[in-house]
Amino acid sequence: xxxxxxxxxxxxxxxxxxxxxxxxxxxxxxxxxxxxxxxxxxxxxxxxxxxxxxxxxxxxxxxxxxxxxxxxxxxxxxxxxxxxxxxxxxxxxxxxxxxxxxxxxxxxxxxxxxxxxxxxxxxxxxxxxxxxxxxxxxxxxxxxxxxxxxxxxxxxxxxxxxxxxxxxxxxxxxxxxxxxxxxxxxxxxxxxxxxxxxxxxxxxxxxxxxxxxxxxxxxxxxxxxxxxxxxxxxxxx
Ligand SMILES: *Cc1c(COP(=O)(O)O)cnc(C)c1O
Numbered sequence: 699x700x701x702x703x704x705x706x707x708x709x710x711x712x713x714x715x716x717x718x719x720x721x722x723x724x725x726x727x728x729x730x731x732x733x734x735x736x737x738x739x740x741x742x743x744x745x746x747x748x749x750x751x752x753x754x755x756x757x758x759x760x761x762x763x764x765x766x767x768x769x770x771x772x773x774x775x776x777x778x779x780x781x782x783x784x785x786x787x788x789x790x791x792x793x794x795x796x797x798x799x800x801x802x803x804x805x806x807x808x809x810x811x812x813x814x815x816x817x818x819x820x821x822x823x824x825x826x827x828x829x830x831x832x833x834x835x836x837x838x839x840x841x842x843x844x845x846x847x848x849x850x851x852x853x854x855x856x857x858x859x860x861x862x863x864x865x866x867x868x869x870x871x872x873x874x875x876x877x878x879x880x881x882x883x884x885x886x887x888x889x890x891x892x893x894x895x896x897x898x899x900x901x902x903x904x905x906x907x908x909x910x911x912x913x914x915x916x917x918x919x920x921x922x923x924x925x926x927x928x929x930x931x932x933x934x935x
Pocket of ligand 1: 730732753775776863901902903917918919920921
């Protein structure tokens with residue numbers, strides 16, 4: 699458990715270093731706790747982490763219930779099916795993996811009236827791999843224009859920015875190209891939609907590079923918590 703707080707301070711230092719030449723005001727660290735135990739989350743929280751990311755709905759809800767005394771901001775990162783939208787809208791503060799209108803409408807409709815607007819990022823597929831979720835980067839501008847028009851009528855959603863998971867490759871130039879095209883898209887989008895403020899990219903293996911190419915929110919799992927424990931179907935514990 700000691701190593702979790704050590705990992706976090708080491709990562710925070712790396713984030714600062716990577717940011718030296720980038721001048722972001724602020725870089726958000728989301729600790730990706732899927733497949734990790736309650737105790738590990740508590741240790742990370744005690745070390746100063748308030749943002750936690752999860753991919754599997756039931757596992758996340760179990761954790762949220764168990765840890766409800768902790769003031770955690772919960773981020774949903776996994777693929778979204780329509781039948782999950784109600785529970786996602788009720789239980790999360792952020793959703794990074796929105797990629798179609800139907801899902802946006804359902805999240806808006808199910809967001810409780812007394813809750814603040816749900817923060818969303820649109821997931822962009824930069825890798826061209828068809829198995830990956832997200833809007834293809836080549837059509838992204840067009841889709842985003844359409845989405846932002848429709849978002850005007852979805853007051854329970856707040857568009858914060860875009861998210862991507864790069865190709866799973868050893869080829870660093872490929873990854874850099876994908877980060878660059880995300881950054882270009884983000885800059886374009888920011889010109890059109892002022893309040894967006896989030897470029898969500900960078901994981902354990904590539905977060906420093908992601909920050910150098912403009913990311914201001916990194917999602918880090920194994921580098922904080924170690925290898926994920928085997929996931930049981932009913933809960934992450
Ligand atoms: C699992 C996951 C992460 C964290 O991955 P690590 O390699 O463990 O840091 C980040 N983002 C998403 C969308 C994920 O699914």
